[in-house]
Amino acid sequence: MTDAAHKPDHAPVTHFIRNRIRDDVAAGKNDGQVITRFPPEPNGYLHIGHAKSICLNFSMAQEFNGQTNLRFDDTNPLKEEALFYERIMDDVRWLGFEWAELRHASDYFEQLYGFARELIASDKAYVDSLPAEQIREYRGTLTEPGRNSPDRDRPSAESLELFERMKNGEFADGERVLRAKIDMRSGNINMRDPVLYRIRRAHHQRTGDEWCIYPMYDFAHCVSDAIEGITHSLCTLEFEDHRPLYDWILDNISIGCHPQQIEFSRGNLDFTVLSKRRLRQLIEAGHVADWDDPRMPTIAGIRRRGYPPAAVREFWESVGVSKSESIIPMSVLENAVRNELNETAPRAMAVLNPLKIILTNFPPDDTQWVGAARHPQKPEFGSRKVPITRELYIEQSDFMLDAPKKFFRLKPGGEVRLRNAFIIQCNEVIEDATGRVIELHCSYDPDTISGQPGAGRKVKGTIHWVSAEHGLPAEVRLYDRLFNVANPLADKQREFTDMLNAESLEVLSDAVVEPSLGEAEPGDFCQFERTGYFVVDQDSSPEKLVFNRTVALRDTWAKVAG
RNA sequence: UGGGACGUAGCCAAGUGGUUAAGGCACGGGGUUUUGAUCCCCGCAUGCGUAGGUUCGAAUCCUACCGUCCCAGCCA
Numbered sequence: 001m002t003d004a005a006h007k008p009d010h011a012p013v014t015h016f017i018r019n020r021i022r023d024d025v026a027a028g029k030n031d032g033q034v035i036t037r038f039p040p041e042p043n044g045y046l047h048i049g050h051a052k053s054i055c056l057n058f059s060m061a062q063e064f065n066g067q068t069n070l071r072f073d074d075t076n077p078l079k080e081e082a083l084f085y086e087r088i089m090d091d092v093r094w095l096g097f098e099w100a101e102l103r104h105a106s107d108y109f110e111q112l113y114g115f116a117r118e119l120i121a122s123d124k125a126y127v128d129s130l131p132a133e134q135i136r137e138y139r140g141t142l143t144e145p146g147r148n149s150p151d152r153d154r155p156s157a158e159s160l161e162l163f164e165r166m167k168n169g170e171f172a173d174g175e176r177v178l179r180a181k182i183d184m185r186s187g188n189i190n191m192r193d194p195v196l197y198r199i200r201r202a203h204h205q206r207t208g209d210e211w212c213i214y215p216m217y218d219f220a221h222c223v224s225d226a227i228e229g230i231t232h233s234l235c236t237l238e239f240e241d242h243r244p245l246y247d248w249i250l251d252n253i254s255i256g257c258h259p260q261q262i263e264f265s266r267g268n269l270d271f272t273v274l275s276k277r278r279l280r281q282l283i284e285a286g287h288v289a290d291w292d293d294p295r296m297p298t299i300a301g302i303r304r305r306g307y308p309p310a311a312v313r314e315f316w317e318s319v320g321v322s323k324s325e326s327i328i329p330m331s332v333l334e335n336a337v338r339n340e341l342n343e344t345a346p347r348a349m350a351v352l353n354p355l356k357i358i359l360t361n362f363p364p365d366d367t368q369w370v371g372a373a374r375h376p377q378k379p380e381f382g383s384r385k386v387p388i389t390r391e392l393y394i395e396q397s398d399f400m401l402d403a404p405k406k407f408f409r410l411k412p413g414g415e416v417r418l419r420n421a422f423i424i425q426c427n428e429v430i431e432d433a434t435g436r437v438i439e440l441h442c443s444y445d446p447d448t449i450s451g452q453p454g455a456g457r458k459v460k461g462t463i464h465w466v467s468a469e470h471g472l473p474a475e476v477r478l479y480d481r482l483f484n485v486a487n488p489l490a491d492k493q494r495e496f497t498d499m500l501n502a503e504s505l506e507v508l509s510d511a512v513v514e515p516s517l518g519e520a521e522p523g524d525f526c527q528f529e530r531t532g533y534f535v536v537d538q539d540s541s542p543e544k545l546v547f548n549r550t551v552a553l554r555d556t557w558a559k560v561a562g
Numbered sequence: 563u564g565g566g567a568c569g570u571a572g573c574c575a576a577g578u579g580g581u582u583a584a585g586g587c588a589c590g591g592g593g594u595u596u597u598g599a600u601c602c603c604c605g606c607a608u609g610c611g612u613a614g615g616u617u618c619g620a621a622u623c624c625u626a627c628c629g630u631c632c633c634a635g636c637c638a
Contacts (some may be wrong), residue, residue: 009604013585014576041638076637132636141634143564177636187565189634198636215637240565241633265568265631318586320575324568325631332574342600349597377600408598417596450596462596530597557598 015321017262017331018068021232024260025064030231034066036090036558037230038099041073042084042205044276045291045298046091048312048333052267055316057234058097067100069228074106075220077202085205087291091299096309101228105220106206108227111120112215113167115223115253116178116196120159124252125196126152127162128179135177138184139192145194146184166199173199178213182248190245194218199358206397222246226257233261237323250357266329267319271481272297273488273496287500288482294537294548295482295504305479306525306535307333311340313514327487334551341525341533343552346374346381349464350513350547351529352476356468357440359424362390367469370449372420384516388421391468393512395531399440401429406560408461410440417462419529423448464529471512477505477537511544520545527553 025032036057040046046054061068070092093100105112114273119125128151130138140146154162159178166176168328170494178197186192196219201212215223222245225233240263250258268274273282274297282288282296292300315336319328349372368388375381394410401496405409415425428441447454474509482504488496517526519542525535540546 037636043638073638079637135636136634139611139634141564144634145564146634174636191565191567192634195636200636214636216636221638237567238632239638243566263567267574272571318574320586322568322575326574329573331588335587338599347597376595376597406598419596420595423596448596455596458596461598464597527597527599530599553597553599555598560598 009346013317013320016233017056017234017264017321018063020484021060021064024231033229034061034064034070034415035229035231036061036066036234037069037071037103037225037228039071039105039224040072040088041080042088043076043078043079043081044280045276045300046086046088047265047275047276047279047299048269048297048302051095051299052316052319052321053234053236054095054097055141055313056091056264056321059313059317060232060234065233069099069101069103069230070099071103071105071224071228073217073224074104074204074206075214075217075222076200077204077214078200080205082205091303094299094303094309095312103224103228104206104222105224106204106219108156108213108224108476109207109211109215111227112220112223112291113213115255116215116219117160117163118194118253119180119249120156120163120178122252123156123181125159125178125180126154126156127159127166128152128177128193129175130177135195139189140184142189143531145186146189148184149179149193152181152193161398163197166197166213167211169201171199173201175199177202180219180245180249182245185357188241188244190218190241191248194245203358218242218245219249222249222261223253223255226250226255229257230259233259235261235263236266237263237325239263245388263323264321265323265325267316268325269297269330269333270327270486271330271483271488273483278496281497282482287496287497294477295479297482304535306341306450306533306548308340308344308525311337314340328347330481337551338533338554341527345371345525345527345533347376348514348517348526349386349466350474350511350517350531350534351393351395351466351471352478352508352511352528352531353396354466354510354512355396355399355437355440357392357424357426357442357465358442359390359392359444360427361443364390367467370421386420386514386516387467387470388418388465389467389469392418392465393468393471394440394463394465398461399426399437401437404561409463410442410461415459416446417448417459419462419464421449421465422446423454423457423459442488464531466512468512468515470515472515472518472545474511474513474517474547476508476511476534476547476549478508478549480504480506511547513547516555517545518542525550 038057058068139545179193182191184192197213243261294305369385373383398409417423424442424444430439432438483499484501485499488499520536522538533550534547537548
């Protein structure tokens with residue numbers, strides 16, 4: 001075939017970061033090397049927004065034969081927990097990426113301390129005795145310049161000694177701070193003598209009680225990048241104001257490397273929230289079960305929901321990277337999930353809300369096994385045999401007493417094809433005392449099954465079914481959007497939790513699935529034909545099957561029918 | 563007159579002075595189909611926040627204005 005056959009159906013997406021890196025490589029900058037890093041703080045689970053950064057950092061390095069480090073930004077022991085390191089590594093691997101080196105900002109505490117001393121020695125930093133509240137006052141406001149701290153002109157020898165005493169634990173938490181000496185009148189507040197080190201007697205997850213002073217992000221991050229020889233330090237827009245400080249620090253210490261910080265906009269999704277703090281709130285208030293609740297936009301959540309990692313990667317790639325703030329419709333993500341699953345999910349039949357039908361002309365104790373392809377367009381998926389018997393279940397929504405003209409499914413007197421089997425006709429409707437339809441009596445046409453002369457006969461509709469005798473009971477969990485409004489944070493007057501969708505989880509306990517699913521194990525996925533994509537939940541067992549709906553199939557009929 | 567950024571279709575987004583402004587999602591129409599799925603065709607901005615200006619020629623350059631976002635943690 002020609003090359004054209006292998007090209008994606010859309011033009012290759014380019015973006016300013018890809019272009020920038022391509023130009024740097026072409027110009028021989030950094031010897032043509034590309035080294036990136038993904039720098040999470042171990043203070044919570046990663047979410048779909050972090051996945052954008054992960055995909056960007058790893059794919060940029062991959063594309064240019066470079067490498068990516070995973071670096072934990074663990075400079076604040078008060079907020080970080082040991083368990084998150086493992087979870088984060090797990091999530092990154094699940095997304096399909098492997099880091100070149102595993103690092104921690106805490107690996108560099110000793111070096112960071114040395115560079116801080118260097119700044120002090122060259123009179124570029126000083127130890128300040130002002131209490132936190134005073135520092136805030138001296139900082140000024142957005143529109144008024146700040147004022148110099150009385151300690152600003154402290155001789156560097158004295159600051160050096162004070163800094164060492166800070167490190168040795170001679171001061172209480174908050175009593176002293178190390179500050180860069182830059183410009184208290186700067187329009188950029190980050191440049192108004194930012195704090196570089198603070199005293200914190202907290203047990204660090206990795207360094208224990210070795211240190212009682214910890215570097216701030218602004219100091220630790222750029223230096224860590226430089227130590228690792230990062231070439232392109234990709235981060236989100238809110239750090240744009242920090243770039244002058246990033247550059248200032250690296251320009252004022254003797255480190256032979258100056259990575260380029262490049263900012264891009266976060267990727268937001270509608271009908272959810274993406275912030276560790278708010279996600280934590282949802283858990284603590286009991287609105288969701290945990291970080292890995294399938295409704296959560298966490299990596300752990302979407303993983304349990306059944307979103308394939310390839311779909312997440314494709315999603316972010318297709319969305320692109322830019323500097324404009326955006327909210328992407330959840331449907332775009334779901335579409336990427338469907339695209340992927342359509343290719344990879346074997347098909348099966350399952351009835352979510354059963355309605356019993358009896359094939360009155362089918363022998364009472366007989367079982368016929370019909371062949372069914374596991375994928376309609378991919379013979380390599382193979383096939384399985386599905387048992388069909390006199391009593392079957394079909395979907396309640398596939399029958400209507402007073403059907404509109406365009407309803408192609410089963411109705412009194414109407415015909416419909418049973419998927420993978422024959423055509424049936426509805427002869428009699430059985431209702432209970434309240435008028436509810438509880439059973440259908442139908443007749444089948446044995447001549448219309450695949451292989452028989454009448455197989456080609458066309459009827460308007462095809463519905464799925466499961467043998468009442470052979471079907472397996474299952475619990476099916478349907479998930480819907482977490483919030484009722486596209487942007488739960490838009491209304492500043494209301495708490496975002498007021499806008500939760502009370503029906504985000506629906507548990508169907510009477511579902512019945514075809515027997516070939518009996519062996520399914522947690523993580524196995526398939527398409528329930530005509531219904532959606534499903535994954536076996538971790539709560540599932542051979543005794544009690546549990547499926548999560550990953551995403552429903554596109555449903556044009558639902559749109560027409562309202 | 564605090565600083566930094568961003569405004570291209572309903573939602574993303576390419577494009578950085580030169581024929582008819584990529585692509586995806588959404589939407590509308592048609593075809594195939596034993597999933598109302600998938601797949602395939604077709605349509606979808608005389609317009610690039612607004613107003614001026616420069617130029618033979620502007621989404622791209624200049625000026626002014628409007629709108630949105632971020633920053634006053636010893637958080638990251």
